[in-house]
Amino acid sequence: MVERRIVGLPLEHVLGWAEFCGLRVAVDPGVFVPRRRTEFLARQAAELLRQAAAGQARRGACRAGGRTGRALALAPARPVVVDLCCGSGAVGAVLAAARTEIDLYAADIDPAAVRCARRNIGSGGSVYEGDLYDPLPDTLRGRVDVLVVNAPYVPTEAIGLLPPEARIYESRVALDGGVDGLDIQRRVAADALAWLAPGGRLLIETSERQAPRTVATFADHGLAPRVVECDDLDATVVIGTKPTNAGDRTGRV
Numbered sequence: 548m549v550e551r552r553i554v555g556l557p558l559e560h561v562l563g564w565a566e567f568c569g570l571r572v573a574v575d576p577g578v579f580v581p582r583r584r585t586e587f588l589a590r591q592a593a594e595l596l597r598q599a600a601a602g603q604a605r606r607g608a609c610r611a612g613g614r615t616g617r618a619l620a621l622a623p624a625r626p627v628v629v630d631l632c633c634g635s636g637a638v639g640a641v642l643a644a645a646r647t648e649i650d651l652y653a654a655d656i657d658p659a660a661v662r663c664a665r666r667n668i669g670s671g672g673s674v675y676e677g678d679l680y681d682p683l684p685d686t687l688r689g690r691v692d693v694l695v696v697n698a699p700y701v702p703t704e705a706i707g708l709l710p711p712e713a714r715i716y717e718s719r720v721a722l723d724g725g726v727d728g729l730d731i732q733r734r735v736a737a738d739a740l741a742w743l744a745p746g747g748r749l750l751i752e753t754s755e756r757q758a759p760r761t762v763a764t765f766a767d768h769g770l771a772p773r774v775v776e777c778d779d780l781d782a783t784v785v786i787g788t789k790p791t792n793a794g795d796r797t798g799r800v
């Protein structure tokens with residue numbers, strides 16, 4: 548193991564796992580190592596789910612109370628969560644392990660990542676292989692409450708500046724975001740309205756420098772954006788909300 552680390556393999560590939568939000572996440576050779584800063588993305592998504600579950604429980608209790616005013620416990624619908632560009636499935640696995648019960652779907656284009664995510668997510672959700680939304684079941688259209696995405700966002704020219712652990716031992720498709728780094732984010736945002744439920748949220752990790760362009764992309768595609776940051780983890784996430792009266796750009800409302 549020491550020899551493998553000395554030649555440059557990421558520690559997590561040598562060990563076969565990474566710690567992420569307190570979970571031990573399997574990381575196979577070539578698969579993107581979940582970064583500490585992405586814990587912020589996972590926690591933001593978990594907090595939105597917690598709030599949504601609390602809101603649903605309150606509404607359910609009010610409805611059930613009806614004329615008697617008695618608050619009966621109704622089983623609230625489980626929020627639908629999609630972890631797109633899931634890599635090892637670290638973010639989805641954390642959300643599946645959190646206290647809020649969810650219906651989890653994850654997808655990635657890299658077969659090695661998909662195999663790894665299936666192990667990490669287990670019976671907590673379903674993992675699909677393919678290009679962005681393509682492999683997801685059609686029945687999810689217009690029903691996704693939280694769409695959480697850590698897509699590649701390194702500008703092509705900057706890949707050569709990454710440490711060898713990333714540059715050599717992680718797959719190019721996990722890193723390369725095109726000329727300005729935002730190619731995949733733009734494609735995700737362009738189709739988000741069609742998949743999100745009214746009031747649903749798209750959360751994308753980005754960098755402080757790229758955030759203004761991520762925000763503009765969200766707004767261009769009908770999402771109301773806001774930026775949240777964590778200085779300790781050097782993490783930036785843009786959260787876009789689908790307006791409750793928005794159609795999905797196919798004419799449906």
Ligand SMILES: C[S@@+](CC[C@H](N)C(=O)[O-])C[C@H]1O[C@@H](n2cnc3c(N)ncnc32)[C@H](O)[C@@H]1O
Pocket residue numbers: 579580581582585631632633634635636637638654655656657660677678679696697698699700720721722731
């Ligand atoms: C930066 S890594 C993030 C992985 C994981 N979400 C995490 O935070 O650890 C980006 C992931 O996006 C996947 N990816 C890149 N292009 C994709 C595409 N067009 N469709 C689906 N997944 C894609 C890569 O295979 C890689 O696993």
